Amino acid sequence: xxxxxxxxxxxxxxxxxxxxxxxxxxxxxxxxxxxxxxxxxxxxxxxxxxxxxxxxxxxxxxxxxxxxxxxxxxxxxxxxxxxxxxxxxxxxxxxxxxxxxxxxxxxxxxxxxxxxxxxxxxxxxxxxxxxxxxxxxxxxxxxxxxxxxxxxxxxxxxxxxxxxxxxxxxxxxxxxxxxxxxxxxxxxxxxxxxxxxxxxxxxxxxxxxxxxxxxxxxxxxxxxxxxxxxxxxxxxxxxxxxxxx
Amino acid sequence: xxxxxxxxxxxxxxxxxxxxxxxxxxxxxxxxxxxxxxxxxxxxxxxxxxxxxxxxxxxxxxxxxxxxxxxxxxxxxxxxxxxxxxxxxxxxxxxxxxxxxxxxxxxxxxxxxxxxxxxxxxxxxxxxxxxxxxxxxxxxxxxxxxxxxxxxxxxxxxxxxxxxxxxxxxxxxxxxxxxxxxxxxxxxxxxxxxxxxxxxxxxxxxxxxxxxxxxxxxxxxxxxxxxxxxxxxxxxxxxxxxxxx
DNA sequence: CTCAATTTGTTCGTATGTATA
DNA sequence: TTATACATACGAACAAATTGA
Numbered sequence: 274x275x276x277x278x279x280x281x282x283x284x285x286x287x288x289x290x291x292x293x294x295x296x297x298x299x300x301x302x303x304x305x306x307x308x309x310x311x312x313x314x315x316x317x318x319x320x321x322x323x324x325x326x327x328x329x330x331x332x333x334x335x336x337x338x339x340x341x342x343x344x345x346x347x348x349x350x351x352x353x354x355x356x357x358x359x360x361x362x363x364x365x366x367x368x369x370x371x372x373x374x375x376x377x378x379x380x381x382x383x384x385x386x387x388x389x390x391x392x393x394x395x396x397x398x399x400x401x402x403x404x405x406x407x408x409x410x411x412x413x414x415x416x417x418x419x420x421x422x423x424x425x426x427x428x429x430x431x432x433x434x435x436x437x438x439x440x441x442x443x444x445x446x447x448x449x450x451x452x453x454x455x456x457x458x459x460x461x462x463x464x465x466x467x468x469x470x471x472x473x474x475x476x477x478x479x480x481x482x483x484x485x486x487x488x489x490x491x492x493x494x495x496x497x498x499x500x501x502x503x504x505x506x507x508x509x510x511x512x513x514x515x516x517x518x
Numbered sequence: 519x520x521x522x523x524x525x526x527x528x529x530x531x532x533x534x535x536x537x538x539x540x541x542x543x544x545x546x547x548x549x550x551x552x553x554x555x556x557x558x559x560x561x562x563x564x565x566x567x568x569x570x571x572x573x574x575x576x577x578x579x580x581x582x583x584x585x586x587x588x589x590x591x592x593x594x595x596x597x598x599x600x601x602x603x604x605x606x607x608x609x610x611x612x613x614x615x616x617x618x619x620x621x622x623x624x625x626x627x628x629x630x631x632x633x634x635x636x637x638x639x640x641x642x643x644x645x646x647x648x649x650x651x652x653x654x655x656x657x658x659x660x661x662x663x664x665x666x667x668x669x670x671x672x673x674x675x676x677x678x679x680x681x682x683x684x685x686x687x688x689x690x691x692x693x694x695x696x697x698x699x700x701x702x703x704x705x706x707x708x709x710x711x712x713x714x715x716x717x718x719x720x721x722x723x724x725x726x727x728x729x730x731x732x733x734x735x736x737x738x739x740x741x742x743x744x745x746x747x748x749x750x751x752x753x754x755x756x757x758x759x760x761x762x763x
Numbered sequence: 764c765t766c767a768a769t770t771t772g773t774t775c776g777t778a779t780g781t782a783t784a
Numbered sequence: 785t786t787a788t789a790c791a792t793a794c795g796a797a798c799a800a801a802t803t804g805a
């Protein structure tokens with residue numbers, strides 16, 4: 274009685290959209306496409322995969338959420354750059370999800386950031402030893418100026434950390450660090466404006482980090498990283514105590 | 519002339535599916551839902567948000583890809599557990615994407631895993647000091663038995679590392695570690711079967727890690743972690759050299 | 764600049780598969 | 785087993801964005 278039109282699929286348990294998603298991923302891998310390369314149009318995929326447009330769209334939706342496919346309205350679909358952006362969205366949402374321990378997620382983020390910085394300290398010092406980077410110090414100078422004017426310096430901060438790790442060849446580590454920086458920035462506003470003294474301490478720590486790296490002094494680098502996160506952890510600790518009291 | 523039906527939306531630039539996604543996220547946060555809690559049905563969302571079912575479905579698709587929403591066929595939609603699974607999928611795909619430097623992604627994964635292990639060594643040793651965990655050692659015993667029978671021990675390996683970090687209160691770190699373990703396992707098969715001597719060395723390192731943690735000996739712990747990854751890094755190095763030759 | 768072609772975005776109607784009671 | 789509620793799938797039509805003639 275049942276014509277069983279699903280026999281064509283490998284397993285009837287998996288949904289059309291799910292199998293279609295795998296097909297698209299396989300297509301990208303099979304044809305050795307790279308980020309930015311154009312993908313077939315929706316209608317072409319419908320024909321070649323033998324599924325409806327809705328299914329293709331849902332599959333593409335999923336891949337788009339993972340930054341594996343990038344879709345531009347009225348233009349076409351392309352291979353995404355497979356960034357860490359999905360994880361950032363995820364962690365930001367997670368941070369907002371916990372109403373009880375509000376600052377716990379942020380504290381965990383900071384702890385992991387510090388851990389990564391410490392772990393790659395030898396590699397960073399080895400890479401920078403003997404070199405001097407004007408842009409790195411210019412970023413710190415700009416932080417100082419902005420601090421004196423009472424302005425924020427998120428942009429310089431991001432640039433500094435990105436630049437500092439740029440000579441490393443572990444792309445995963447670099448992207449992970451930047452991703453956690455992003456999560457940090459998008460979760461921290463609830464902390465309120467930090468103390469001016471703490472800001473000054475943070476800026477100084479950036480200078481110390483750059484100096485230690487360029488001197489190839491791993492121990493000094495560890496100390497500077499510790500100083501970098503110290504005021505933040507202090508604020509976080511205070512906020513958590515206030516929240517529980 | 520223009521009836522402008524999009525006035526209801528905050529910004530006409532964003533797509534329906536995108537705003538719908540934000541609405542659902544806001545709904546979860548606003549009503550303080552937790553992972554596992556039921557969500558309104560598709561039709562209910564269509565009515566309350568004033569959009570078509572397709573748009574709701576595409577929005578849900580995106581949230582489902584990020585493990586923010588879990589949808590059970592024929593049952594309903596629920597708040598997902600916001601796990602690291604999306605990142606695992608992402609990194610596995612990334613690993614398969616590079617045809618040139620095949621083992622580079624895997625090497626980066628291993629390096630980050632080792633970095634995290636080293637970074638949290640003091641916390642692990644502090645948490646385990648003076649304690650003795652039968653299950654931890656039982657896992658190692660089982661590894662030994664399986665090695666003697668020439669079998670794999672992925673399950674025991676995962677349990678070991680998960681158990682080892684279980685006393686830490688940084689959930690993010692634990693989930694990150696497990697996620698990288700998953701990526702590692704799903705990317706490493708291309709390396710081929712490792713040398714029996716290396717396997718033995720790896721198993722011994724697990725024992726040493728457990729002993730060091732329970733003794734509260736941070737230095738020994740660092741050494742054990744190094745030994746744990748040493749055979750793997752050796753194989754990886756060899757594979758990369760063979761690939762370039 | 765305007766027009767037309769291409770491509771993705773949105774909607775609706777309908778039929779089907781699935782889980783629960 | 786039946787009934788109900790729900791998600792899944794398909795196809796057609798129209799809207800909106802982009803590109804290039």
